[in-house]
Amino acid sequence: MYCRNCGKELKEEWEICPYCGKAVNRSNDPEKNGEAVSSKESVQTGEEKADLTSGSKKVTGRLLIKILSLVAVVCFFCPLYLFSCAGRELFTLSGLDITFGFEYMSEEMEGILSFGALLLLPLIAFLLSFGKKNTAEDSKKRNLKHYIGAACSFAAVLLALYFSATLTGSADGTPLSVTVEFAMILLIMANLLAAAIAFYQIFLCSPREKNGKQLSKASVGIRSALKLAGLSILIAVICLIPTAATPSVDPGEYLEETEPEEEPANLADVDMEDMIGATMEEMEAYGFDDTGILEDSPVSIVYDDNGKVSEVIIEGDADEAPSFHGVTMDMEKEEADTLLSDTYDILQDSGDVGFSRVKSETRECVTCALEEGLVKLIEYRTLTEEEYAEMQDEINASLYIFPDSDKRYLTEDEVRALDAHQLLLGRNEIFARHGRMFDMQELADYFNSQPWYNGTIPADQFDSSVLNDHERANADLIKRIEDEKNGTGSAAFAGKMGVYCSTTQPGGIETGRVEVTDLGNGSVQVDLGWLGGAVLLSETAQVLDSSTAEFTTYGITVTLIWSGDSNLTMIRNGGSLGDSYLDEITGGLNFVWAAEFNQR
Known part of the structure; x- marks a missing residue:
């Protein structure tokens, strides 16, 4: 006969089911009526209780385990760890990268074969969750499947925690840092929940009697937990054997190999504008010493009084030198100037020699030296107020015929030093400063090409009262000498x-x-x-x-x-x-x- 409550096979003389503790109900016993008994005909079999449904087929424990195991498998292929240095993200690694190795900066990094257990164990738990509902005769087999599935899921949790602790610990004392990504957290949680559901199935299906003595629920739970813990640890240790047998794949080994200070060539992938304001400690991660020198490097830096990067000089081969605001070595002048112009608004053009661009708000200056029209050196620094004022004067001198004709009286000698055409432009730039427009096409074309000019007032509407005393006197002086040079007398x-x-x-x-x-x-x-x-x-x-x-x-x-x-x-x-x-x-x-x- 069988228990009408848990479906376990009972002896005829038992009055209480040793498995579930319920009184044996012999009324309408199918066996006594000569009818065959099957687990399907029972009111509630042990398998149904183990599936957490009490007969319902909507959501079963096995279905939840399948879903959670698949989630863990998918997470294995996602980025699990983020490696960074000095606040800059370097790369991320998925489970496949860590298991079979990966390439970083042209170097082959060995893998950790045992890490593949994080994929294998959830797959085993997933497969064990399949199968037809077992009869009472299959209870031992069913319970064994629950134990193995739960142990695989819990072993995966132990291994994930071990590898995460090992990787993050290997970075201690180095400029590198390792961050556990969301996918790894989700992988741990999915396996943990799958193990918890499987453990509850074990608890429901475990015998409630030993040696003819009935066991309490607490006793059954403790015995089941101890068995599950032992089996989980055993599986985890077995999975770690490949790592123990192959010391060369220790996680700390490739962490050290990825340190930038050992691979200064990685500066080629860096935009040095991002390093402005970086601390001395952060730059040491790239191999720079406290004087800003990196041996055999195309870059040198200068620290300010606070130990932060304030100046940068880049030169050398285009394949090894880093960029600055997107500008690289051997880039053409026009392209480099275009890239810089979106942030550095003031241009000082020195022709074929080079050019400088300055951010007017902060006086930050980027200078590009040229050879045959190509960038061969990039220098970044912040100008002092005096240097900025001097540069402004030089820029004005290149943009105006008489840069300060609105601030002082010109001398006759400096006016006579120019030809008649220059005097024509110099005289009219006095009016152009105030927005006067010009009918003469030559003058209109010239001033429209000047970056400072903004013509808004038609010539016949221009009011000369806006001119100051310097401008009036200078316009008269320039006109007189201009006419004289034109040959009239x-x-x-x-x-x-x-x-x-x-x-x-x-x-x-x-x-x-x-x-x-x-x-x-x-x-x-x-x-x-x-x-x-x-x-x-x-x-x-x-x-x-x-x-x-x-x-x-x-x-x-x-x-x-x-x-x-x-x-x-x-x-x-x-x-x-x-x-x-x-x-x-x-x-x-x-x-x-x-x-x-x-x-x-």
Whole structure:
């Protein structure tokens, strides 16, 4: 007969089932009625209890073990450990890498064969979870499968903890660090849960009687746990035998081989911009000594007072030298400049010799030395305030004809040192600084090519009052010498020298008066005012041709045009001269040479 509660075979004389402790129910005993008894016909067999379902077929213990074992198998192929140095990630290793070895920096690293047990043991547990439901006669076989499956899962947990402790411990005292990845944590948890479910199956199926004496549930649990622990440890030790027999695959061995200080060539894969601010200890991991020198290396560094990297110099072969902000040795100038320009906004171009780029906010400077248009040296450092100011002056000197014409009075000697075309550009850059646009195509093209220029004001709307005293005086000086260099002079001038009077009275007040005096060297002096009154404006005009002279004051150009030798008209180009009377007489008013005021 069989127990109607646990399905175990019982002796006829037993009144209480020694396996589950329940009273034997002989009512409606199928055997007494001559009917065959099978475990399938029992109300609840031991196998059903072991599957944690009490007859339900929705989720069984065996199904959970299958799922958890497969999770552990999948995790084995994922990155299990992260290796890093000085805060920089170097590489990750999966279970296959650690088992069969891997290649790092062109070096073959030996594997740990025993690590493969983390794949094999969950597979065994997975396979043992299959099979048809056993009858009561198969209870011993069923229990053995539960023991082996649980022991494999728990042994996998022990091995995973052992290998993790060994790998992380091997990195102690070195610049390397080993981090256990999420996949390894998940592998341990999956095996642990599978072992726990299998252990509960063992507990449910274990006999409750020994030598005719009934055992308590606590006693059964303790006996089962001790058996499972012993079997798990035995399996784990057996799995470690390949490692013990092969000392050359000790984890610490390849940890040491991956230290950057022993492989300085790995700098070729480093962008040294990432090392700015790194500590002396971090750089020692790459082999640099406390003076910033790395023997036989294309890189040298300088530490600041706080022991952090503040300067970097890179040179040497392109295959061995690291990069800086993506710039590498033998890179073409244009490509290198493009890469740097997204962060380092100020350019100082030295032509074929090289160039520098500076981050204006922090004064960080990257200099590239060139040979035949290719980068041969990269230097990084932070400029002092004085160096930055000096560089700005040099940059301005290369961008402007007269870099400081808005801050000081130019001397005649420095203006005369330039040719007429340079003076044309230098004079108009005074107006260009204030956003004036230009109708002359040559000037428009030139200033549009300058990085500092932003033309926003049309020429006929430009107000010269925005010019300061330095700019007004310098514009007049440059114009005078510019016209002189263009070859115009008083010898070819047809207009009479002397006093001219307006044919009408400006504003109905006084007769306008203009006196023209020959100064030689292609220039004349022009005095403006009213007849019998004070001179309101005195300027030097440059003779442009036989009937035209021109002067610029306050950023406004006034052109004197003769019709014949005695009739004069003045035309003002631009804004106001600051006096309504002067504005009127230079606004196209007609003047004639007055004989009565020109008697000698």
